[in-house]
Amino acid sequence: MNKQPKYRQVADALRRDINNAVYGPGSRLPSESELGEHFGASRNTIRSGLALLVSEGLISSSQGLGYEVRKHEVFELNASRFENLTFPQNGDAYNTDVTAAGRRPSQTFRVEVAPATEYVAERIRVARESTTVLRFCHRFVDDVPWSTQATYYPDWLVKEAPRLAEPGDIEEGTTRYLAGIGVEQVGYRDEIETRMPTPEEARLLDISAGPVLLWTRTGYSDTKPIRCTITTLRGDLNRLAYEIGNLSALEEELLP
Amino acid sequence: MNKQPKYRQVADALRRDINNAVYGPGSRLPSESELGEHFGASRNTIRSGLALLVSEGLISSSQGLGYEVRKHEVFELNASRFENLTFPQNGDAYNTDVTAAGRRPSQTFRVEVAPATEYVAERIRVARESTTVLRFCHRFVDDVPWSTQATYYPDWLVKEAPRLAEPGDIEEGTTRYLAGIGVEQVGYRDEIETRMPTPEEARLLDISAGPVLLWTRTGYSDTKPIRCTITTLRGDLNRLAYEIGNLSALEEELLP
DNA sequence: TAGTGGTCTAGACCACCTC
DNA sequence: AGGTGGTCTAGACCACTAC
Numbered sequence: 001m002n003k004q005p006k007y008r009q010v011a012d013a014l015r016r017d018i019n020n021a022v023y024g025p026g027s028r029l030p031s032e033s034e035l036g037e038h039f040g041a042s043r044n045t046i047r048s049g050l051a052l053l054v055s056e057g058l059i060s061s062s063q064g065l066g067y068e069v070r071k072h073e074v075f076e077l078n079a080s081r082f083e084n085l086t087f088p089q090n091g092d093a094y095n096t097d098v099t100a101a102g103r104r105p106s107q108t109f110r111v112e113v114a115p116a117t118e119y120v121a122e123r124i125r126v127a128r129e130s131t132t133v134l135r136f137c138h139r140f141v142d143d144v145p146w147s148t149q150a151t152y153y154p155d156w157l158v159k160e161a162p163r164l165a166e167p168g169d170i171e172e173g174t175t176r177y178l179a180g181i182g183v184e185q186v187g188y189r190d191e192i193e194t195r196m197p198t199p200e201e202a203r204l205l206d207i208s209a210g211p212v213l214l215w216t217r218t219g220y221s222d223t224k225p226i227r228c229t230i231t232t233l234r235g236d237l238n239r240l241a242y243e244i245g246n247l248s249a250l251e252e253e254l255l256p
Numbered sequence: 257m258n259k260q261p262k263y264r265q266v267a268d269a270l271r272r273d274i275n276n277a278v279y280g281p282g283s284r285l286p287s288e289s290e291l292g293e294h295f296g297a298s299r300n301t302i303r304s305g306l307a308l309l310v311s312e313g314l315i316s317s318s319q320g321l322g323y324e325v326r327k328h329e330v331f332e333l334n335a336s337r338f339e340n341l342t343f344p345q346n347g348d349a350y351n352t353d354v355t356a357a358g359r360r361p362s363q364t365f366r367v368e369v370a371p372a373t374e375y376v377a378e379r380i381r382v383a384r385e386s387t388t389v390l391r392f393c394h395r396f397v398d399d400v401p402w403s404t405q406a407t408y409y410p411d412w413l414v415k416e417a418p419r420l421a422e423p424g425d426i427e428e429g430t431t432r433y434l435a436g437i438g439v440e441q442v443g444y445r446d447e448i449e450t451r452m453p454t455p456e457e458a459r460l461l462d463i464s465a466g467p468v469l470l471w472t473r474t475g476y477s478d479t480k481p482i483r484c485t486i487t488t489l490r491g492d493l494n495r496l497a498y499e500i501g502n503l504s505a506l507e508e509e510l511l512p
Numbered sequence: 513t514a515g516t517g518g519t520c521t522a523g524a525c526c527a528c529c530t531c
Numbered sequence: 532a533g534g535t536g537g538t539c540t541a542g543a544c545c546a547c548t549a550c
Contacts, residue, residue: 031517061518062548186502211452220505245476317536320528321528
């Protein structure tokens with residue numbers, strides 16, 4: 001027989017109850033002491049079991065309140081909608097998508113000059129530590145921190161497109177502004193990863209547990225890379241989607 | 257002054273040392289008792305700090321051995337390489353990509369009849385719990401569990417394409433087999449999410465800590481969905497890539 | 513004020529690895 | 532055998548929330 005440690009038995013029992021909706025989304029779990037009595041375990045052992053479920057993203061805890069079953073709400077970002085002149089939009093797809101979902105987007109924004117990290121440098125093909133312009137966005141949906149987005153532009157491009165270095169939004173969108181001065185983004189390469197947040201990311205995105213989704217887009221003109229955008233998304237709140245090829249079958253679904 | 261709890265101070269100090277390569281990748285950390293003496297904390301407090309770093313994916317622990325700084329090795333899957341007749345490949349891109357990276361792929365494979373989960377049913381547009389054929393793949397790279405892949409085919413398609421329900425591989429690849437009988441996949445919709453693994457996933461993929469990357473591809477003919485493939489990837493080992501548009505600038509990079 | 517979770521301790525015993 | 536991490540206990544005190 002495969003004997004599990006007691007804290008795992010506690011976690012398994014509670015997980016089963018949560019999946020079977022004995023404890024529904026948003027409802028509160030019994031207190032640590034009550035669970036301790038129920039399972040015949042010390043408070044610390046119960047806490048180990050609960051910590052497992054917290055790390056799995058099933059429950060969350062707040063001091064003075066107790067443990068609560070988390071409700072899941074996912075926002076989908078369409079990453080394949082082409083960022084070009086055929087889709088008029090401000091900045092990028094974010095405002096469009098969030099508003100379309102009936103939610104209220106907001107953001108803080110800043111521009112700075114920053115040395116290229118190794119990660120960025122190899123993608124926009126500049127020397128490590130060389131100067132870049134960083135346009136940084138901290139995004140919220142209904143005032144909940146949702147994602148951060150950092151776009152790096154190489155120095156040579158900023159010389160051609162000085163408005164990139166100016167603080168404040170570019171009304172018509174950076175992609176369109178660049179196209180207007182003859183630098184057109186004709187393709188991009190996306191990379192998607194996941195990992196646990198750094199303490200800094202956890203602070204910015206108000207993450208108490210669970211992973212982040214990292215989405216890097218390197219945009220190319222017909223001759224060279226022109227930007228690198230790194231988006232850090234709360235994993236529990238976001239999903240990325242790509243639609244590729246002929247999807248006429250999908251559109252029909254939405255007809256009356 | 258913002259006083260951090262002692263176990264966080266421990267974690268922060270060790271994290272800094274790891275990032276500054278005081279403890280390099282693959283090297284061992286001092287034992288819990290040594291750290292306890294160093295930081296003037298009880299063993300349990302030290303363990304809380306170390307647990308934080310484990311959950312962040314920075315270190316791993318093994319009973320009897322100690323804590324080790326993890327080395328990162330990421331395998332990139334190109335998800336946008338079109339799955340059609342222009343790219344000859346077995347099954348899908350997996351074998352091609354892994355072999356190209358100089359690694360040894362292996363897999364176990366099974367076919368079964370399974371009722372559609374709600375998630376699958378809404379994607380291939382069949383009734384919940386209706387019959388589907390599930391082709392399941394457990395994949396390894398150099399014998400390390402890497403990902404699982406489950407593809408669901410709707411019942412109506414299996415009637416037209418009976419080999420889908422036969423156990424064993426389809427030599428020329430399922431996409432090509434289907435094209436051969438007139439069911440061509442002309443487009444697909446990908447969805448990408450992340451979360452912590454379920455206990456079952458942790459077992460199959462041998463995950464001690466860290467998230468999984470979930471990649472769902474729904475394939476369409478010109479009139480309806482024909483399959484739904486759910487790939488579960490170890491987050492620490494995998495990255496997804498999409499290349500879209502004109503990337504002639506990227507190809508040049510690889511010339512002499 | 514009472515109840516909740518958050519931190520911390522001191523000590524015990526077990527399971528696993530290396531020598 | 533000796534050292535490592537893994538589990539578990541009993542108890543203390545603190546911080547936060549509710550009433």
